[in-house]
Amino acid sequence: MSNLSDNNNEYQWKSRFSFLMAMIGAAVGLGNIWRFSYVLYSNGGGAFLIPYFVAIFIMGIPFLILEYGLGAKFKNSLSNILKKIRPQLEILGWITAFLVFLVLTYYVVIMAWDLIYLLISFTKGWTTNPDMFFNTHIIVGANNLNNVFTPVIITLAATIFVWLLIWYISHKALDKGISKVVNILIPLLFIMMAIIVFYSFTLPGMDIGIKALLNPNWSLLLDINIWLAAFGQIIFSLSMGQAIAVTYAGYLPENSRLVDNVLVVVAANSGFELFTSLGVFSILGFMSFTSGLPIEQIATSGTGLLFVVFPEIFNVMGDMAYVIAPIFFLCVFFAGVTSALAFLEPMCLAVSRKFRISRARSVTLLCIFGFILSLVFTTASGNYVLTIADSFINQFGILLAVILQAVIFGWIYGVDKLIPVLNEHSTVKIGRTWVTVIKYIMPVFLSIMWIIGIFDLLNSQNSVEIIIQLLIAVIIVAVPFTLTKLKAR
Known part of the structure; x- marks a missing residue:
């Protein structure tokens, strides 16, 4: 076993609260704000909550328990854990950490867009036509590679700031950097989102949005796509199988209540995204009420919701928008920061451990490399490349990594070895049912999701x-292969 806590405690949580805030921060990201409400709305409304909670209990919680157990037992990077199980498996650990790092390279660009909107929200600088503003000033280019060498200066400048912020926080020892930041940002994020949601409940037309969101379509429960949507939401919402939970749990002291911590994080994440979705659709209901447009013409997800629909709503909200809009974009930024810190951490630990370099040096090298990769997303073709990269990395790469981890830890390593570690200090105990879920149920469900996702991906793509x-x-394989072959110090 490798001890993560060195002389200056670069890799150790000072308190359970810091760990919980960091894990909640990793889970609560942009997707909770811009994605979940639309997934709920477009997949049967209230009926979607049944597969959603089933997915939490038969996949989300069991897999996070596995990751916490691995982190607590091995106290090492995922690549080193897999290397100890079988040396030839080391590359999978690097691939997993690198996939999450690649997500970070475009995630910071979306954070940069949000930072721009935060700054202009005080004056509604997105003008009376937010759609045109977003397309001509932020993403600029069309859906092609024609402008891949044309930088969008404002996006580039904001991206540099975000990378510097991530570096500044992460290069410090854990208790001086990430711990301090998440301990402040996560409580603030929840308070500010509560202000937005409770204000949204006072808006005329809010009931239109809530009814549209929660109106159940029970017939869709027989549609496998609804179930796949629920499982997909849980995987990405909880950052399952992305080496983040293994890494963060490895920084815990010995006597931690591992299973209890999983339940707290899952409850906080689900509570946040359900609560936020009520606010999002209350505001969309207000827009429907004031514009006369039906909800289905307004409701969307992703950058369209964040940078077009919400600015349009703030434009008709009156003077209160000058308060609510900055709070909203600050919420998004805080959620982005805490998730971005988590995306960097698995690669940081893996590089630091294998090559015996300090945390500060590891973070610095990764931030420089990450910034270079980010440059393509700050160009006038950046949004086009970002959309392709995001769907491919998530639907193909990360999902496959989760399946392989379930098989390796369930069958090759023997997941029941973790039961004593998990139960030793936990109030909630686990047993054979948990082992069955990891070994049998999860690989089958995830494999079906992956196969369907690949078919969808291939059928919707053009040659470019x-x-x-x-x-x-090629990059996803080449970089981890090189890191695996390099000699450890």
Whole structure:
């Protein structure tokens, strides 16, 4: 066993609270704000909550328990854990950490867009036509590679700031950097989102949005796509199988209540995204009420919701928008920061452990490399490449990594070895049912999701997009292969 806590405690949580805030921060990200409400709305409304909670209990909680157990037992990077199980498995640990790092390279660009909107929200600088503003000033280019060498200066400047912020927080020892930040940002995030949601309940037309969101379509429960949507939401919402939970749990002291911590994090994450979705749709209901447009013409997800629909709503909200809009974009930024810190951590630990370099040096090297990769997303073709990269990395890469981890830890390592570690200090105990879920139920469900996702991905792509995805695939294999072959110090 490798001890993560060195003389200056670069890799150790000072308190359970810091760990919980960091794990909640990793889970509560942009997707909780811009994605979940639309997934709920477009997949059967209130009926979607049944597969959603089933997915939490038969996949989300069991897999996070596995990751916490691995982190607590091995106290090492995922690549080193897999290397100890079988040396030839080391590369999978590097691939997993690198996939999450690649997500970070475009995640910071979306945070940069949000930072721009935060600054202009005080004057509604997105003008009376937010759609045109977003397309001509922020993402600029069309859906092609014609402008891949044309930087969008404002986005580039904001991206540099975000990378510097991530570096500044992460290069410090854990208790002086990430711990301090998450201990402040996560409580603030929850308070500010509560202000927005409770204000949204006072808006005329809020009931239109809530009814549209929660109106159950029970017939859709027989549609497998609804179930796949629920499982997909849980995987990405809880950052399952992305080496983040293994890494963060490895920084815990010996006597931690591992299973109890999982339940707290899952409850906080689900509570936040359900609560936020009520606010989002209350505000969309207000927009429907004031514009006369039906909800289905307004409701969307992703950057369209964040940078077009919400600015349009703030434009008709009156003077109160000058308060609510900055709070909203600050919420998004805080959620982004805490998730970005988590995305960097698995690669940081893996590099630091294998090559015996300090945390500060590891973070510095990764932030420089990450910034270079980010540059493509700050160009006038950046949004086009970002959309392709995001769908490929998530639907193909991360999902496959989760399946392989379930198989390796369930069958090759023997997941029941973790039961004593998990139960030793936990109030809630686990047993054979948990082992069955990890070994049998999870690999089957995830494999079905992955196969359907690949078919959807291939059927919706043109030749240029397939070439971009192949290039990403080469990078995903080449960098981890090189890191695996390099000699450890």
